[in-house]
Amino acid sequence: MKRTPVIKRLEIRYRDLDPYGHVNNAVYLEFFETLQFAYWRRLAENLGVELETGDLPGARHVVAENRVRYVSPVFLDDELYGAASISSVGNRSYTMEYELRVGKSFEEGELAAEGSAAHVFYDPEAGSSRPRPDWFLSAVAELEGVPEEDLLR
Template sequence: MSQKDRTPADYGSRRRDDFPVVRRISTRWEDEDVYGHVNNVVYYSFFDTAVNGYLIDASGTDIRTLDAYGVVAETGCRFLRELRFPGDVEVGLRVVRLGTSSVVYEIGLFQGAAPEPAAIGRFVHVYVTGSERAVTPVPDVVRAVLEPLT
């Protein structure tokens, strides 16, 4: 089975090496909840930070200044094990689908030396124009840095 043919049921079999880009984010004191683990809402913040940080770094462009930008149209997360503070989280990115006006990312969250993810996320950007919020094609500068991740 190829990487692209995997279904959400296969998420637990993902490994760090399945992601062409890995970015590091440090957990913060405030990320842990009363149960002693990083709260689930923080995982979604990690997704957003990793995707947009990658787009800015890889393109060399402040994506906030483009005529079109990605709005989050869908997110999801399969929680597989806890993340903890203190510790860095390595966020793996890959593109599952790069369409005309949308991008579907798969995101793995890893902590410590474990090759297995603590969570696997799905994150969808739909590109819209700044003023009218009309759906528009993914900007060329963004597409250029996403194509290698497919």
């Protein structure tokens, strides 16, 4: 992952484990969702707005695709950290990347999994995709610390 503007310690619960004692593969998507929400919170703070049911005003979205690459198992007593970053922004969508690491900190941790999700801006009243909000690209570029053109696809 090139950038890590949002890093969060993640809680591993007993119910997250599979019969072999490591975190079940489906739980990784829950970890990614937690990181996505942390990213939205950071964007909301930077913009000085409140989240609306987990989304920023005018930026409702749906997940169109998830990808997970499992590198090593995660166990109940592991210290797990995750990072989220938006790698690209389109006219109606964006791609968020995730990385999970086990260790004393994210920076010192060993890679456990990585993945990405394609998010499509969505208008629930129309039941269809919608253009990205005008403020989105500049807000993400500021949080990521890159020029807007570096995010455009």
